[in-house]
Amino acid sequence: MKIQNKTALELYELYILNNSDFDGEFFVGVKTTGIFCIPSCTSKAPLFKNVEFFNTKKEAIQSGYRGCKRCKSEYYPMLKPNWLQSLTRSLTNIPLDELNINKIQELSMVSYSTVHRNFKKYLNTTPNNYIQNLKMKQAIKLIKEGVDLTTVGFLCGYNSVSGFRHSFIQKFGVTPGTLKI
Template sequence: MKNHPATDKQWEAINENDKSYDNQFFYAVKTTKIFCKPSCKSRVPNYDNVSVFYHAEDALHGGYRPCKRCKSADYRLPGEEWVLHAKTYMEEKYSSYLTLNVIAAGCHGSPFHLHRVFKSITGITPLDYLHEIRMKKAIGYLQQTNKPIGEIAALIGIPNAAYFSVSFKKWRGETPREYRKKRGKGADR
C-alpha cells in the first residue's frame, strides 16, 4: 500500500512510455494528484514529484485520481467494493453539497456508471441513499436537540428549510415539527 520513489528501470519506462510495464506499477504525480500507467503519453513529470504504487487501489487510497488520458480511469473497484466506497463517501460528506456528479467524481467513476452499479447492488439510487442518511441524521437532531428546523436542515446538507420539511414529511409521514412535538422536545423556534 505504500508509495515508493521510482527505480531507474521504472523511471526509464515512464520516460519511454513503455507499455510492457503497464499493470506492473502505476506512477503518481504529487503536484497534480493524478496516477498514470507507465505508457501514458502525457508530459513526463519531474522525477522528484513521482511516487510509484504497485496497485491502483493503493494510489486511490493515497488520494490520487486516475488519469483520463491513459485510461487508468478505466480501472474501477469491483462493483460491491465500489458501492461500499460510495456509501462511505456519502456517509462522511452528507452535510456537504452533493450531486450525483460530485459523488461519482469523489468515487472515481462516471455518474451514469455509479447510478447503474449502485442501484443494481443496493436496489436504490445513490441519491436515494444520501436522502436516507440525511433523514436519519435529522431524526437524531430532532430527538437530541432543540435546534431550529432551518438549522437542522443546514446541518444535514439541505440549505432550504421548506424543502427539508417537505422531504421529511414524504419520508416519515409527518413534518419535522410534528415529529419533534410527539417526542416532547418542545416547540420549534
C-alpha cells in the first residue's frame, strides 16, 4: 500500500491535487456533506479540518458516508476512469501504423505510471500488450480486405512476414493465410 506512511496532511494534499495515481489507495470522507470521494475527484476541495481518510470504500460507507456523484466513488473501482474510457474508444480509430505507446501517452494525458497501473487494473493487460492486440485485430480486418501479408506485417511493426506470421500464429493458433478464405 502506497499510503502506509503518509500523514493525513499528505493525503489531503494528494486529494486536493486530484492525484489519480492514488485512486483506490485511500478514500476521502467529507464531514460537512457526508459524501466520500476518490483522490482524483474534481469536486470543490473541502477544508482540511472537514475531511477524514479511509483505507477502503467499505470503511467509508460503514462510517455513514454516501458515494459522490462526480467521482462515482461508490462504484469504484468497477468504473473505468473517464480518460481510460475515452482512450480505449479513441484507440480503435487510430490507423495501424500510428498505434504505439506514444499514441497512448499522447491521448491519455496522464502519467505513464498511471496509464500502466490502470491498464493492469481495469483491462488486465499492459499498454504494450493492449496495443499489440489492437494491431492484430486490425491486421485481421486488412487481411480480409485482401491487403497482402507483407504490407500488413509492416504496418503492425514487423520487418518480415515470417515474424508477423509467427506472432499471429502464437496469438490465434492459425496462420494469417487461413483467414483469407
